[in-house]
Amino acid sequence: MFRPLELFIGLRYTRAKRRNQFISFISTVSIVCIAISVTALITVMSVMNGFDDELRSRILGAISHATVSGMPGQAVEEWPRAVKIAEANKHVKGAAPYVESEAFFQARRSTGGLIRGIEPAEEPKVSDIDQHMVEGKLGTLVPGSWNVVLGRELALQLGVSVGDKVIVAVPSFQSSPITGSVPSLRTFTVSGVFEMGMQEFDSGLALVNMTDAERLNRLGGPTGIRLKLDDMFNAREVARELADQLGQVYRVDTWMDSHANFFSAISMEKKVMFIILSLIILVAVINLISMLMMLVTDKQADIAILRTLGSTPRSIMGMFMVQGVLVGFVGIGFGVTLGSLLSWKLPGIVKWIEHVTGVTFLSPDVYYISELPSKLDAGDVGWVALITFLFSLLATLYPAWRASRTQPAQALRYE
Template sequence: MFRPLELFIGLRYTRAKRRNQFISFISTVSIVCITISVMALITVMSVMNGFDDQLRTRILGAISDATVAGLPGESVQNWQYAMKTVQDNPHVKGAAPYVEIQSFLQAQRSSGAMVRGIDISLEPKVSDINKHMISGSFDSLTQGDWNIVLGKELALQLGVNVGDRVTVVVPVLRANPLLGSLPLIKSFKVSGIFEMGMEEFDSGLGLINMHNAEKLAGVDGPTGIRLKLDDIYNAGPVARELANALGQVYEVTTWMDSHANFFSAISMEKHVMFIILSLIILVAVINLISMLMMLVTDKQADIAILRTLGSTPRSIMGMFMVQGVLVGVVGIGFGVTLGSLLSWQLPRIVKWIEHLTGITFLSPDVYYISEVPSKLDWHDVTWVALITFAFSLLATLYPAWRASRTQPAQALRYE
């Protein structure tokens, strides 16, 4: 089978002989270092993707992808028209009205919280709080029953459980002939407790029936409409499209507006970690340079003979670049394979280590994400492989150039 001369000789040089076994050992070390570096980078990127995905899932499970609201403290004008307009948009998969009230809750202890009035038939279309109930019932939020569902941490702060009563103090002042202006106070029965795994919601959110919330807030309709979109990353253009369709009396915001800094910080941290770990790959590639320089020195006589037989400097460069690139490709192949397998099985491996050692890496008492998540992204794997290949290719240039500059007369003088 025909093979180019450069490829044939380059592959021959990769096979160790008795007198250059040390060079073969250095070559093996280079492959191992590149493999470990690629595997570590893929694993770390997968873990960061996993944390990012978990945070997005938990945050977006409680907030909406987009929100249509009216003026602050007032209900949405003609909210039925607004509901129909947003539902007609092909990118909107669900819509649910709500009433939000900043309140003060009292039981055995007291705490401030956001009380959200919801429609239990429509709310599951825009959030998944109903899937995170740990006690009680989400469907208990019916009109007139004055029930409330609390986040787990909020219930602990108040010292209540399902069946206990909570007093909700709403800062809507009502005139009293004897006592003057008084806040509205209403007693609720705790009918459920949810746990989203995010402190923002578990310690600061309570749910009640929307019609009960309208009575508490003194409004004649919902204060906003929460939307579920087909693509959360397309929220900005969809929001502008809805704002144009609804008019200026409505304000359309997205999850990016309320949590943009948070997710931008995660994205920046991921990019910084990628750059730092790429330097580890660069350090591993230095072994490749050392190996090739030793090989060039060892093959001085062979290079001189090839030059006298008519090989060009470019051909000599190609021979040594083949070996360097081969070492890089083998290291990349092993690194991508092992890194992908490790990322895929990492949660199970961590659980096995925790069970074996009795040490909990992410304690549920401290962290809201108690398991090490991992999400393998083939886009990241491709970038890691390409960057490592580029480093390996660049590492071959100087040794190959030195080989091509070999003078046959000087190299064969003492042979």
């Protein structure tokens, strides 16, 4: 079977012999270091992907992918028409009207937050709050019932539970000849509690029926329409389409506008972490340079003989590059396999460690994401493998170049 001379001799040099056992040991260490570095980088990137995906799902489970609204604090004009136009878009999976305003809540204690009027039957089309109810149901928010569903943290701050009364005040002032301008007040009955796992919503959001919210805020209709899309990353394009169709009376916003800084920070952190951990791979590849330099020194006589037999400097470089690339390739193979397997099983491994040691890594009392998430992304694995291979290839250039510069007469002088 025909094999190029460079490949044949390079593979021969990878086999351990009696006189170069130490070099073979260094080669094994290089493979192990590269494999560990690749495994660590893939695992860390998977964990960051998991946290990013978990945060997106929790945030977008309470807010909408896009919203259609009118003037601030006013009802949307001809909102049924706006709903029909939005639902006619092929990228819109669901649309639901809502009323939202700032509010002040008072019970045993008092605090501020947002009150959102919804239609319980339409809400599952645009959010996942109904799937995160810990007490009661959204169905209790019927028109005229003056019921309210609170976030878990908000209920704890107010010191209330299901069945208790909460006084809600909104900045919709009415004039009185005796007291002057006073805010709109109403007593609500707590009929449910939800927990999204995000401080922003659990501690500052209350849900009521949309009709009750309109009466409380003295409005003639909803203040906006919430939309759920088939692809949340396509939100800006859909927003532009709807803005053109609806006209200038309406304003279309997306989740990218309201939470752009938050997700940009996560993306930047992921990129910085990738660069930092890539330096660990670079350190591991330095072992490969040391191994090849010792191999070149050990094979001076062999190189000289090959040169006298007609091998070119480029051929000599190829022989030593084969061994360096082979070591890197084997290390990448083990690293990708172990990293992918570890990322896939990491949540279960963490639970097992917590069960055995009794130590909770992410306490639910402190962290809103109490389980270590992991999401293996093929693109990240590909980038890690490619960068490691390039580092390994670059590491072979200088030792191979030194080997190609060997002078036969000088190398064989003392043989």
